Amino acid sequence: RRIMRPDDANVAGNVHGGTILKMIEEAGAIISTRHCNSQAGEPCVAALARVERTDFLSPVCIGEVANVSAEITYTSRHSVEVQVNVMSENILTGAKKVTNKATLWYVPLSLKNVNKVLEVPPIQYMRKEQEDEGKKRYEEQKLDRLETKQRNGDVILPVINPEPHTVGYSQSSLIHLVGPSDCTLLGFVHGGVTMKLMDEVAGIVAARHCKTNIVTASVDAINFHEKIKKGSVITISGRMTFTSNKSMEIEVFVDADPFVDDTRERYRAVSAFFTYVSLSKEGKPLPVPQLLTETEDEKRRFEEGKGRYLQTKAKRQAQMQQAAQ
Numbered sequence: 001r002r003i004m005r006p007d008d009a010n011v012a013g014n015v016h017g018g019t020i021l022k023m024i025e026e027a028g029a030i031i032s033t034r035h036c037n038s039q040a041g042e043p044c045v046a047a048l049a050r051v052e053r054t055d056f057l058s059p060v061c062i063g064e065v066a067n068v069s070a071e072i073t074y075t076s077r078h079s080v081e082v083q084v085n086v087m088s089e090n091i092l093t094g095a096k097k098v099t100n101k102a103t104l105w106y107v108p109l110s111l112k113n114v115n116k117v118l119e120v121p122p123i124q125y126m127r128k129e130q131e132d133e134g135k136k137r138y139e140e141q142k143l144d145r146l147e148t149k150q151r152n153g154d155v156i157l158p159v160i161n162p163e164p165h166t167v168g169y170s171q172s173s174l175i176h177l178v179g180p181s182d183c184t185l186l187g188f189v190h191g192g193v194t195m196k197l198m199d200e201v202a203g204i205v206a207a208r209h210c211k212t213n214i215v216t217a218s219v220d221a222i223n224f225h226e227k228i229k230k231g232s233v234i235t236i237s238g239r240m241t242f243t244s245n246k247s248m249e250i251e252v253f254v255d256a257d258p259f260v261d262d263t264r265e266r267y268r269a270v271s272a273f274f275t276y277v278s279l280s281k282e283g284k285p286l287p288v289p290q291l292l293t294e295t296e297d298e299k300r301r302f303e304e305g306k307g308r309y310l311q312t313k314a315k316r317q318a319q320m321q322q323a324a325q
Contacts, residue, residue, distance in 0.1 A: 001067045003091075004060055010203075010213065012279070015060040017216025018199030020086060020100055025051075025192030027070040028082040028104040029184075035072055035080060036108035039121045045184050046080065046106040048191030050141055051222040051272075053312075054102040058088070059215055059283075065089045066099075073103075074134025075120045080106045081134060105141060114186045114227070141221070148223045148271060154253075156237040166292045170208035171239040174201050178232045188227040189234075194254060194270055195222060201238040202250040206276035209240055209248060210288055213279045217247060220273035220308065228269050231260035241273070242305025243291040249305045250274045273308070 008019045025048055032046030060066055067087045074081035086100035110116040125131045159168025174197060182193045199216060206214040228234060235255045242249040254270040278286040293299045 001065055003065050004062050006062055009062050010215075012213045012281070012283075013062045014213075014215050015062070015064075015066075016196070016199060016203070017056055017219070017274075018196035018203075020056070020060065020066070021051075021054075021102075021195040021199060021219070022190075022192035023066060023068050024054075024084045024086060024100065024102050025104065025190065025195060027068045027084050028102075028106060029191070031070040031072060032080045032082055032106035032108070035075075035123075036106075036118065036120055042118055043111045044108040044118045045111060045186050047109050047184070047186075047188070047224075047227065048104060049079065049107050049224050050105040050145055051191075051195070051219070052103040052105075052141065053218065053220050054100055055218040056100060056216050058097050058099045060086075060088045060099050063091070065091055072123055074131070074138060075123050076135075076138050077119055078107055078117050079138070080108075080120055081137065082106065103137075109186055111185065114188065144221060145223050145225075148221075148225075155255075156239050163292065165209065165289045166294060167240050167298050168294075170205045171237070172201050172204045172208065173235055173237045176234050176236065178228060178230055178234060180230060183230045187230045189230075189232075191224060194224075194228070194234075194236075195219075197234075197236050198222075198238075198252045198254065198270070198272060199274065201236045202252050202274035202276065205238040205240055205250045206248050206278075209243075209291070210278045210286070212286055213281070214248075214276045215279060216274060217277045218275045218312075220275070222270065222272035224270050226256075226267060226269050228254070228256045229258055229260065231258075233257045233259060234269070238274075240291050241301045242309060243288050244306075244309055245287055246277055246285050247309070248276045248278075248288055248291075249309065250276065251301070273305075 009015045070084045073083045082104045084102045089096045108118045162168035238252040241251045256269045258264045
Protein backbone atom coordinates (compact mmCIF):
# COMPACT_ATOMS: atom_id res chain seq x y z
CA ARG A 1 0.00 0.00 0.00
CA ARG A 2 1.10 3.58 -0.54
CA ILE A 3 -0.30 7.08 -0.58
CA MET A 4 -0.92 8.73 -3.95
CA ARG A 5 1.25 11.78 -4.59
CA PRO A 6 0.87 14.68 -7.04
CA ASP A 7 3.41 13.15 -9.43
CA ASP A 8 1.12 10.07 -9.70
CA ALA A 9 -1.80 12.09 -11.08
CA ASN A 10 -2.92 14.34 -13.93
CA VAL A 11 -3.72 18.04 -13.63
CA ALA A 12 -7.25 17.24 -12.40
CA GLY A 13 -5.91 15.16 -9.50
CA ASN A 14 -6.88 11.74 -10.86
CA VAL A 15 -4.15 9.11 -10.56
CA HIS A 16 -2.85 7.90 -13.92
CA GLY A 17 -4.11 4.51 -14.98
CA GLY A 18 -0.52 3.54 -15.76
CA THR A 19 0.47 4.14 -12.13
CA ILE A 20 -2.25 1.75 -10.95
CA LEU A 21 -1.27 -0.82 -13.60
CA LYS A 22 2.34 -0.65 -12.44
CA MET A 23 1.30 -1.29 -8.81
CA ILE A 24 -0.89 -4.20 -9.93
CA GLU A 25 1.97 -5.77 -11.87
CA GLU A 26 4.43 -5.39 -9.00
CA ALA A 27 2.04 -7.20 -6.65
CA GLY A 28 1.54 -9.98 -9.20
CA ALA A 29 5.27 -10.35 -9.80
CA ILE A 30 6.03 -10.61 -6.07
CA ILE A 31 3.47 -13.33 -5.31
CA SER A 32 4.30 -15.28 -8.49
CA THR A 33 8.05 -15.19 -7.88
CA ARG A 34 7.56 -16.26 -4.24
CA HIS A 35 5.39 -19.19 -5.31
CA CYS A 36 7.70 -20.33 -8.09
CA ASN A 37 10.62 -20.40 -5.61
CA SER A 38 8.62 -22.09 -2.84
CA GLN A 39 10.08 -25.51 -3.61
CA ALA A 40 13.69 -26.62 -3.89
CA GLY A 41 15.01 -26.16 -7.39
CA GLU A 42 16.51 -23.65 -9.81
CA PRO A 43 15.92 -20.03 -8.65
CA CYS A 44 13.74 -17.94 -10.96
CA VAL A 45 11.93 -14.64 -11.50
CA ALA A 46 8.30 -14.49 -12.66
CA ALA A 47 7.88 -12.51 -15.91
CA LEU A 48 4.58 -10.97 -17.00
CA ALA A 49 3.09 -12.61 -20.09
CA ARG A 50 -0.44 -11.18 -20.22
CA VAL A 51 -2.93 -8.95 -18.43
CA GLU A 52 -6.60 -9.74 -18.99
CA ARG A 53 -9.10 -6.95 -19.56
CA THR A 54 -9.33 -4.71 -16.51
CA ASP A 55 -11.87 -1.97 -15.80
CA PHE A 56 -11.07 1.14 -13.80
CA LEU A 57 -14.18 1.04 -11.61
CA SER A 58 -13.49 4.28 -9.76
CA PRO A 59 -10.76 6.96 -9.97
CA VAL A 60 -8.07 7.21 -7.31
CA CYS A 61 -7.20 10.74 -6.18
CA ILE A 62 -4.15 12.47 -4.72
CA GLY A 63 -3.92 11.89 -0.96
CA GLU A 64 -5.76 8.57 -1.01
CA VAL A 65 -4.06 5.31 -0.05
CA ALA A 66 -4.06 2.51 -2.61
CA ASN A 67 -4.19 -0.98 -1.09
CA VAL A 68 -3.18 -3.79 -3.47
CA SER A 69 -3.85 -7.47 -2.71
CA ALA A 70 -2.90 -10.48 -4.83
CA GLU A 71 -3.91 -14.16 -4.89
CA ILE A 72 -2.80 -17.07 -7.08
CA THR A 73 -5.91 -18.65 -8.62
CA TYR A 74 -4.49 -21.20 -11.09
CA THR A 75 -1.21 -22.79 -12.11
CA SER A 76 -0.39 -24.69 -15.29
CA ARG A 77 2.88 -26.48 -15.86
CA HIS A 78 4.69 -23.29 -16.93
CA SER A 79 2.44 -20.36 -15.91
CA VAL A 80 0.73 -18.72 -12.95
CA GLU A 81 -2.61 -16.91 -12.92
CA VAL A 82 -2.85 -14.11 -10.35
CA GLN A 83 -5.93 -12.15 -9.31
CA VAL A 84 -5.11 -8.63 -8.07
CA ASN A 85 -7.56 -6.23 -6.39
CA VAL A 86 -6.99 -2.53 -5.72
CA MET A 87 -8.88 -0.63 -3.05
CA SER A 88 -8.54 3.10 -2.38
CA GLU A 89 -8.92 4.57 1.10
CA ASN A 90 -9.59 8.15 2.06
CA ILE A 91 -7.46 8.43 5.19
CA LEU A 92 -9.39 11.50 6.38
CA THR A 93 -12.85 9.90 6.32
CA GLY A 94 -11.94 6.20 6.33
CA ALA A 95 -14.10 5.61 3.23
CA LYS A 96 -12.96 2.69 1.07
CA LYS A 97 -13.86 1.60 -2.45
CA VAL A 98 -12.72 -1.04 -4.94
CA THR A 99 -11.06 0.64 -7.93
CA ASN A 100 -9.60 -2.25 -9.95
CA LYS A 101 -9.76 -6.01 -10.39
CA ALA A 102 -7.17 -7.55 -12.70
CA THR A 103 -6.07 -11.01 -13.79
CA LEU A 104 -2.42 -11.48 -14.80
CA TRP A 105 -0.40 -14.39 -16.18
CA TYR A 106 3.27 -14.96 -15.34
CA VAL A 107 5.93 -17.43 -16.45
CA PRO A 108 8.99 -18.35 -14.32
CA LEU A 109 12.33 -17.65 -16.00
CA SER A 110 15.58 -19.13 -14.70
CA LEU A 111 18.06 -16.76 -13.07
CA LYS A 112 20.84 -18.72 -14.77
CA ASN A 113 19.30 -18.66 -18.27
CA VAL A 114 16.77 -15.96 -19.16
CA ASN A 115 15.44 -18.06 -22.07
CA LYS A 116 14.66 -21.09 -19.91
CA VAL A 117 11.08 -21.40 -18.63
CA LEU A 118 10.86 -23.47 -15.45
CA GLU A 119 8.05 -25.61 -14.10
CA VAL A 120 5.55 -24.09 -11.66
CA PRO A 121 4.76 -25.75 -8.31
CA PRO A 122 1.03 -26.70 -8.32
CA ILE A 123 -1.43 -25.12 -5.92
CA GLN A 124 -4.17 -26.86 -3.94
CA TYR A 125 -7.75 -26.12 -5.04
CA MET A 126 -10.71 -26.02 -2.67
CA ARG A 127 -12.97 -27.57 -5.33
CA LYS A 128 -12.35 -29.51 -8.54
CA GLU A 129 -14.46 -26.93 -10.39
CA GLN A 130 -11.91 -24.22 -9.54
CA GLU A 131 -9.20 -26.16 -11.34
CA ASP A 132 -11.44 -26.85 -14.34
CA GLU A 133 -12.45 -23.19 -14.62
CA GLY A 134 -8.82 -22.10 -14.34
CA LYS A 135 -7.77 -24.53 -17.07
CA LYS A 136 -10.48 -23.12 -19.34
CA ARG A 137 -9.22 -19.55 -18.74
CA TYR A 138 -5.68 -20.74 -19.42
CA GLU A 139 -6.61 -22.27 -22.78
CA GLU A 140 -8.61 -19.17 -23.80
CA GLN A 141 -5.80 -16.72 -23.04
CA LYS A 142 -3.25 -18.96 -24.75
CA LEU A 143 -5.32 -18.96 -27.96
CA ASP A 144 -5.94 -15.20 -27.82
CA ARG A 145 -2.23 -14.45 -27.35
CA LEU A 146 -1.42 -16.49 -30.45
CA GLU A 147 -4.08 -14.75 -32.54
CA THR A 148 -2.94 -11.30 -31.38
CA LYS A 149 0.69 -12.01 -32.22
CA GLN A 150 -0.24 -13.12 -35.74
CA ARG A 151 -1.86 -9.75 -36.58
CA ASN A 152 0.93 -7.63 -35.15
CA GLY A 153 2.71 -6.43 -38.28
CA ASP A 154 1.11 -2.97 -38.35
CA VAL A 155 3.04 0.28 -37.95
CA ILE A 156 2.09 3.92 -37.32
CA LEU A 157 3.42 6.41 -39.86
CA PRO A 158 3.47 10.22 -39.42
CA VAL A 159 0.81 12.26 -41.21
CA ILE A 160 1.54 15.70 -42.71
CA ASN A 161 -0.93 18.48 -41.78
CA PRO A 162 -3.68 16.19 -40.45
CA GLU A 163 -7.24 17.44 -39.95
CA PRO A 164 -8.66 17.63 -36.40
CA HIS A 165 -10.38 14.49 -35.11
CA THR A 166 -8.69 12.25 -37.68
CA VAL A 167 -6.50 9.30 -36.71
CA GLY A 168 -3.36 11.10 -37.87
CA TYR A 169 -4.17 14.22 -35.83
CA SER A 170 -4.03 12.53 -32.41
CA GLN A 171 -1.63 9.63 -32.97
CA SER A 172 1.48 9.78 -30.78
CA SER A 173 4.76 8.01 -30.14
CA LEU A 174 7.25 7.95 -27.27
CA ILE A 175 10.84 6.74 -27.48
CA HIS A 176 12.46 5.38 -24.33
CA LEU A 177 15.93 3.99 -23.61
CA VAL A 178 15.64 0.98 -21.30
CA GLY A 179 17.90 1.50 -18.28
CA PRO A 180 18.75 -0.63 -15.22
CA SER A 181 15.97 0.93 -13.11
CA ASP A 182 13.40 -0.29 -15.66
CA CYS A 183 14.51 -3.91 -15.42
CA THR A 184 14.18 -7.10 -13.38
CA LEU A 185 17.07 -9.11 -11.93
CA LEU A 186 17.31 -10.86 -15.30
CA GLY A 187 17.90 -7.62 -17.19
CA PHE A 188 14.59 -7.30 -19.06
CA VAL A 189 11.90 -4.66 -18.62
CA HIS A 190 9.33 -4.89 -15.82
CA GLY A 191 5.83 -5.36 -17.26
CA GLY A 192 4.56 -2.57 -15.04
CA VAL A 193 7.07 -0.08 -16.48
CA THR A 194 5.94 -0.93 -20.00
CA MET A 195 2.25 -0.60 -19.12
CA LYS A 196 2.79 2.78 -17.49
CA LEU A 197 4.48 4.09 -20.65
CA MET A 198 1.68 2.64 -22.79
CA ASP A 199 -0.95 4.38 -20.68
CA GLU A 200 0.97 7.66 -20.98
CA VAL A 201 0.96 7.48 -24.78
CA ALA A 202 -2.70 6.43 -24.92
CA GLY A 203 -3.59 9.34 -22.62
CA ILE A 204 -1.85 11.80 -24.95
CA VAL A 205 -3.80 10.42 -27.93
CA ALA A 206 -7.10 10.75 -26.03
CA ALA A 207 -6.33 14.30 -24.82
CA ARG A 208 -5.30 15.42 -28.30
CA HIS A 209 -8.54 14.10 -29.74
CA CYS A 210 -11.00 15.71 -27.31
CA LYS A 211 -8.95 18.57 -25.72
CA THR A 212 -10.36 17.84 -22.24
CA ASN A 213 -9.40 16.04 -19.05
CA ILE A 214 -9.36 12.30 -19.71
CA VAL A 215 -9.13 9.19 -17.53
CA THR A 216 -8.47 5.52 -18.24
CA ALA A 217 -11.75 3.59 -18.23
CA SER A 218 -10.47 0.12 -19.09
CA VAL A 219 -7.64 -1.80 -20.70
CA ASP A 220 -8.24 -4.71 -23.02
CA ALA A 221 -5.96 -7.73 -22.76
CA ILE A 222 -2.28 -6.68 -22.81
CA ASN A 223 -0.12 -9.29 -24.49
CA PHE A 224 3.61 -9.43 -23.83
CA HIS A 225 4.88 -11.23 -26.93
CA GLU A 226 8.61 -11.02 -26.26
CA LYS A 227 11.01 -9.79 -23.59
CA ILE A 228 12.70 -6.39 -23.88
CA LYS A 229 16.33 -6.35 -22.76
CA LYS A 230 18.24 -3.65 -20.92
CA GLY A 231 19.87 -1.23 -23.35
CA SER A 232 17.11 -1.56 -25.94
CA VAL A 233 15.36 1.49 -27.35
CA ILE A 234 11.59 1.05 -27.30
CA THR A 235 9.03 2.99 -29.31
CA ILE A 236 5.55 3.13 -27.78
CA SER A 237 2.98 4.13 -30.44
CA GLY A 238 -0.71 4.89 -30.06
CA ARG A 239 -3.59 5.71 -32.40
CA MET A 240 -7.34 6.17 -32.10
CA THR A 241 -9.31 3.24 -33.49
CA PHE A 242 -12.91 3.86 -32.37
CA THR A 243 -15.11 6.40 -30.63
CA SER A 244 -18.58 6.02 -29.14
CA ASN A 245 -20.58 8.90 -27.70
CA LYS A 246 -18.66 8.82 -24.41
CA SER A 247 -15.54 6.71 -24.91
CA MET A 248 -12.42 6.36 -27.05
CA GLU A 249 -10.54 3.18 -27.92
CA ILE A 250 -6.80 3.58 -28.54
CA GLU A 251 -4.51 0.90 -29.92
CA VAL A 252 -1.05 0.91 -28.37
CA PHE A 253 1.94 -1.22 -29.26
CA VAL A 254 5.56 -1.35 -28.22
CA ASP A 255 8.41 -2.04 -30.66
CA ALA A 256 11.92 -2.80 -29.43
CA ASP A 257 15.27 -2.05 -31.09
CA PRO A 258 17.85 -4.27 -29.33
CA PHE A 259 20.93 -2.11 -29.98
CA VAL A 260 23.01 -4.14 -27.53
CA ASP A 261 22.32 -7.20 -29.70
CA ASP A 262 22.87 -6.09 -33.29
CA THR A 263 22.12 -9.60 -34.58
CA ARG A 264 18.43 -8.96 -33.89
CA GLU A 265 16.14 -6.59 -35.83
CA ARG A 266 13.32 -4.43 -34.47
CA TYR A 267 10.39 -6.50 -33.19
CA ARG A 268 6.89 -6.10 -31.74
CA ALA A 269 7.05 -6.73 -28.00
CA VAL A 270 3.68 -5.69 -26.53
CA SER A 271 0.19 -4.76 -27.80
CA ALA A 272 -3.12 -3.69 -26.24
CA PHE A 273 -6.23 -1.52 -26.52
CA PHE A 274 -6.93 1.22 -23.96
CA THR A 275 -10.33 2.89 -23.45
CA TYR A 276 -10.64 6.46 -22.15
CA VAL A 277 -13.48 8.77 -21.22
CA SER A 278 -13.63 12.55 -21.36
CA LEU A 279 -14.50 14.46 -18.18
CA SER A 280 -15.55 18.00 -17.34
CA LYS A 281 -13.86 20.06 -14.62
CA GLU A 282 -16.55 18.73 -12.28
CA GLY A 283 -15.69 15.15 -13.19
CA LYS A 284 -18.85 14.55 -15.25
CA PRO A 285 -18.66 12.56 -18.55
CA LEU A 286 -18.51 14.68 -21.69
CA PRO A 287 -19.45 13.74 -25.28
CA VAL A 288 -16.47 12.54 -27.35
CA PRO A 289 -15.90 14.04 -30.82
CA GLN A 290 -16.53 11.43 -33.50
CA LEU A 291 -13.40 9.94 -35.04
CA LEU A 292 -13.08 10.80 -38.74
CA THR A 293 -11.78 7.79 -40.66
CA GLU A 294 -10.10 8.42 -44.02
CA THR A 295 -8.49 5.20 -45.27
CA GLU A 296 -9.89 1.70 -45.71
CA ASP A 297 -7.62 0.42 -42.92
CA GLU A 298 -8.91 3.11 -40.56
CA LYS A 299 -12.52 2.22 -41.42
CA ARG A 300 -11.79 -1.47 -40.86
CA ARG A 301 -10.15 -0.78 -37.48
CA PHE A 302 -13.14 1.42 -36.53
CA GLU A 303 -15.59 -1.41 -37.25
CA GLU A 304 -13.43 -3.88 -35.31
CA GLY A 305 -13.35 -1.44 -32.37
CA LYS A 306 -17.12 -1.02 -32.59
CA GLY A 307 -17.48 -4.79 -32.38
CA ARG A 308 -15.34 -4.91 -29.22
CA TYR A 309 -17.31 -2.01 -27.73
CA LEU A 310 -20.71 -3.66 -28.38
CA GLN A 311 -19.46 -7.01 -27.09
CA THR A 312 -18.22 -5.43 -23.85
CA LYS A 313 -21.44 -3.44 -23.47
CA ALA A 314 -23.57 -6.58 -23.90
CA LYS A 315 -21.44 -8.50 -21.41
CA ARG A 316 -21.72 -5.70 -18.84
CA GLN A 317 -25.51 -5.55 -19.25
CA ALA A 318 -25.78 -9.32 -18.81
CA GLN A 319 -23.71 -9.12 -15.61
CA MET A 320 -25.96 -6.35 -14.26
CA GLN A 321 -29.09 -8.37 -15.00
CA GLN A 322 -27.58 -11.44 -13.35
CA ALA A 323 -26.64 -9.42 -10.26
CA ALA A 324 -30.18 -8.00 -10.06
CA GLN A 325 -31.78 -11.46 -10.03
